[in-house]
Amino acid sequence: MFSHKVIRYSPWLVHFNTGACNGCDIEVLASLTPYYDPERFGVKLAPNPRHADVMVVTGAVTKKAAERLKRLYDQMPSPKFVVAVGACAISGGVFSGSYSLVSGADKVVPVSMYVPGCPPRPEAILYGVVRLLSKLDGGMD
Amino acid sequence: MALIEIPVGPQHPALHEPIMLRVRADGEKVVDVQVVTGYNHRGAEKLGERNTWNKNVFLYSRICGICNTVHAQTYTQGVEAIGGIEVPPRAQFLRTLIMELERIHSHILIAAVMAEVVGFESLFMLMMRDREPVMMLKELVTGNRVLSDYYTLGGVRRDIDEVRKDKILKVLERVEERVKYYKKVFTEDFTLNKRLVGVGIIKAADAVKYSLVGPTLRGSGVKSDVRSDDPYAAYGEVPFKVITYDGGDCLSRMLVRFDETLQSIEIVRYVLTHLPQGPIAPKTPIRMLPAGEAFSRVEAPRGELIYHIVSKGGDKPYRVKVRTPSFHNIINGLIAYKEAKIADVPVILTSFDPCISCTERVLIIDEKSGNSRYIRLKDLGRGV
Amino acid sequence: MSKVVEFLRNIGLVQREVKQARRYVFEVSPERLREVVSGLIKVDENIYVSTISAVDYISEGFIEVNYCLWGINDAVMVVLKVKAPRDSPKVPTIHDLIPGALNSELDTYDLVGVVFEGNDKLRRGFLVPSEVVSQGIYPLRKDFKV
Numbered sequence: 063m064f065s066h067k068v069i070r071y072s073p074w075l076v077h078f079n080t081g082a083c084n085g086c087d088i089e090v091l092a093s094l095t096p097y098y099d100p101e102r103f104g105v106k107l108a109p110n111p112r113h114a115d116v117m118v119v120t121g122a123v124t125k126k127a128a129e130r131l132k133r134l135y136d137q138m139p140s141p142k143f144v145v146a147v148g149a150c151a152i153s154g155g156v157f158s159g160s161y162s163l164v165s166g167a168d169k170v171v172p173v174s175m176y177v178p179g180c181p182p183r184p185e186a187i188l189y190g191v192v193r194l195l196s197k198l199d200g201g202m203d
Numbered sequence: 204m205a206l207i208e209i210p211v212g213p214q215h216p217a218l219h220e221p222i223m224l225r226v227r228a229d230g231e232k233v234v235d236v237q238v239v240t241g242y243n244h245r246g247a248e249k250l251g252e253r254n255t256w257n258k259n260v261f262l263y264s265r266i267c268g269i270c271n272t273v274h275a276q277t278y279t280q281g282v283e284a285i286g287g288i289e290v291p292p293r294a295q296f297l298r299t300l301i302m303e304l305e306r307i308h309s310h311i312l313i314a315a316v317m318a319e320v321v322g323f324e325s326l327f328m329l330m331m332r333d334r335e336p337v338m339m340l341k342e343l344v345t346g347n348r349v350l351s352d353y354y355t356l357g358g359v360r361r362d363i364d365e366v367r368k369d370k371i372l373k374v375l376e377r378v379e380e381r382v383k384y385y386k387k388v389f390t391e392d393f394t395l396n397k398r399l400v401g402v403g404i405i406k407a408a409d410a411v412k413y414s415l416v417g418p419t420l421r422g423s424g425v426k427s428d429v430r431s432d433d434p435y436a437a438y439g440e441v442p443f444k445v446i447t448y449d450g451g452d453c454l455s456r457m458l459v460r461f462d463e464t465l466q467s468i469e470i471v472r473y474v475l476t477h478l479p480q481g482p483i484a485p486k487t488p489i490r491m492l493p494a495g496e497a498f499s500r501v502e503a504p505r506g507e508l509i510y511h512i513v514s515k516g517g518d519k520p521y522r523v524k525v526r527t528p529s530f531h532n533i534i535n536g537l538i539a540y541k542e543a544k545i546a547d548v549p550v551i552l553t554s555f556d557p558c559i560s561c562t563e564r565v566l567i568i569d570e571k572s573g574n575s576r577y578i579r580l581k582d583l584g585r586g587v
Numbered sequence: 588m589s590k591v592v593e594f595l596r597n598i599g600l601v602q603r604e605v606k607q608a609r610r611y612v613f614e615v616s617p618e619r620l621r622e623v624v625s626g627l628i629k630v631d632e633n634i635y636v637s638t639i640s641a642v643d644y645i646s647e648g649f650i651e652v653n654y655c656l657w658g659i660n661d662a663v664m665v666v667l668k669v670k671a672p673r674d675s676p677k678v679p680t681i682h683d684l685i686p687g688a689l690n691s692e693l694d695t696y697d698l699v700g701v702v703f704e705g706n707d708k709l710r711r712g713f714l715v716p717s718e719v720v721s722q723g724i725y726p727l728r729k730d731f732k733v
Contacts, residue, residue: 081244081245083265083266083267083271083350084267084268084269085265085268085269085271085349085350086268087268088312088349089348089349092331092335093325095328095331095332095335096328096331096332097331097332097335122245124244124716125246125717125718126244126716126717141556147432150265155265156261156265157245157247157250157262157265159250159253159466160245160246160247160249161246161249161521161712161715161718161719161724161726161731162245162246162715162718162719162726163245163246177425180265181268181348181350183348244714244715244716246726248698248727249726249727249731259630284606284607287606324666398647408632411632411633411635411659411685412635412686412687414635414636414637414685414687414688415635415687416688417637425633425659426659427659432662433609433662433664496611497607498607498655498662498664498666500637500657507637507657509637509638509655511638511640511642511653513642521642522640522642522643522727524641524642524653526637526638526691527632530690530694531687531690534689534690535687535689535690
């Protein structure tokens with residue numbers, strides 16, 4: 063899989079909030095600042111979903127945002143991966159059972175990596191992305 | 204020139220309800236701004252009726268990550284008013300401490316985002332760096348960086364010791380110095396001033412009429428702050444100034460936040476040096492409440508936050524109504540966009556502090572050709 | 588004594604006792620609401636709409652709409668309680684008197700189904716997803732279970 067190997071060196075992220083409380087969002091933002099230095103892994107925020115390799119989804123997926131999530135995912139070029147960040151993006155978290163949620167990003171798009179936490183620390187988010195990269199390399203089951 | 208429509212959003216997670224701004228523009232000039240809401244509507248008010256009083260402390264903290272402690276404060280103080288529960292003075296002071304730490308990091312964050320939106324990326328990175336120590340202090344006090352879950356009905360869940368106290372005071376000295384420097388940058392930098400001065404002006408009378416709250420209202424010169432008008436927690440005992448600026452433009456709103464950050468640092472110092480001794484929470488958890496209702500108000504970093512809690516007795520609330528400050532500032536703040544340029548739309552929106560999303564995207568539809576493309580809000584701000 | 592509260596007492600509204608400080612709760616009939624609000628902003632123009640909160644009392648058969656107004660000058664919260672029958676909850680709009688009430692009216696209509704007569708901007712789907720709208724559900728009414 064040649065294309066997978068190319069991504070490994072510089073995965074570009076696109077971040078989409080599907081109804082988060084902002085807790086995960088500010089941690090995703092914090093993980094992209096020099097304090098945590100994501101560029102040592104080649105990780106960069108993509109300007110556009112069409113440039114992105116990895117989509118970082120935060121937040122309980124609301125029914126209205128679900129359509130947008132699907133559309134954004136379709137716009138990304140293959141190969142593409144989704145990382146679900148935080149308890150809400152994984153299962154709906156404290157909001158599961160609400161009338162306006164589909165709960166969990168994996169109900170809408172295929173998710174390759176889950177980063178648990180409420181919210182996860184910036185280190186954990188970067189770790190999740192780096193684990194995804196080693197998975198592409200065949201370094202992980 | 205064709206009239207073009209530019210939806211800004213929809214993934215702008217403004218607290219309770221992130222929205223999409225549908226900007227209609229004639230060339231560069233904004234003709235009309237409409238608002239589409241509901242992308243972040245998670246039905247927290249309904250879920251609250253399902254949970255017990257105690258469980259809701261955690262649910263309502265998660266309405267907004269950035270201002271989670273003020274949500275917990277508003278909810279718990281409303282419940283305490285219904286139940287007639289006395290909160291020990293030490294807990295009141297600790298609540299004040301954590302709310303002010305949150306205000307400091309929230310205000311630095313939005314100033315950083317403002318720097319990014321106008322295209323001053325190095326300033327954004329520097330401010331984010333200087334915000335990290337404040338997050339560390341929050342972790343030191345509560346055990347978590349963002350969602351602290353520090354509150355419990357009738358008190359707080361963790362105490363503070365001398366070592367932590369000294370550490371907070373030491374770190375804040377450095378933060379204060381940096382905030383003063385950034386305030387200087389915002390007032391003196393030529394490019395920032397070009398983007399912020401005279402943009403998105405809201406007159407004082409309009410600000411009141413359209414029910415704007417918080418720094419947006421005070422940036423128009425109206426002196427209204429829940430902390431001094433309707434004191435809660437320990438604010439009745441803590442001396443502080445209510446900051447107002449008369450300009451009503453984006454810069455005034457940002458300067459209100461800088462001065463408030465400096466005030467918050469003073470409040471934290473006062474709270475830590477005057478911390479009373481005693482218990483921090485009731486010995487037995489509170490489970491059942493009598494019937495009653497409460498209107499609970501708190502000054503969140505973004506303005507007045509209000510909860511209307513109705514109890515019919517028992518272990519669950521009958522109704523909890525939540526109104527977050529951004530709900531007013533974003534939707535009713537549409538008046539500020541009149542006569543603005545397209546490139547000013549993200550600047551004005553950011554000046555309301557609509558919480559933050561780092562992937563704001565904008566869809567430009569050319570009505571003639573029907574072509575559409577996504578660009579980031581940030582790039583729109585630079586005039587792409 | 589605050590000018591605003593004095594005005595409301597003088598026009599003969601029934602005041603309810605509340606425990607919290609700086610909160611003044613009055614009962615208003617739907618017919619008198621507009622008259623009371625326009626009188627209020629004449630007495631003190633620095634009043635804003637803090638929120639409009641509707642509570643569905645299903646067993647009592649009415650929906651109670653709470654208009655929470657904050658007087659900046661006097662630092663008082665005035666709450667006007669308006670009762671509307673549950674089968675057709677209608678109250679007059681106040682968004683032309685205080686423009687800041689618009690978003691709260693939209694929110695209350697979408698979630699509880701209170702019709703603000705005279706507000707032509709009311710629409711479903713302001714917050715709730717289209718699926719819920721198509722079933723004609725008002726999610727914050729008590730007969731809708733999560």
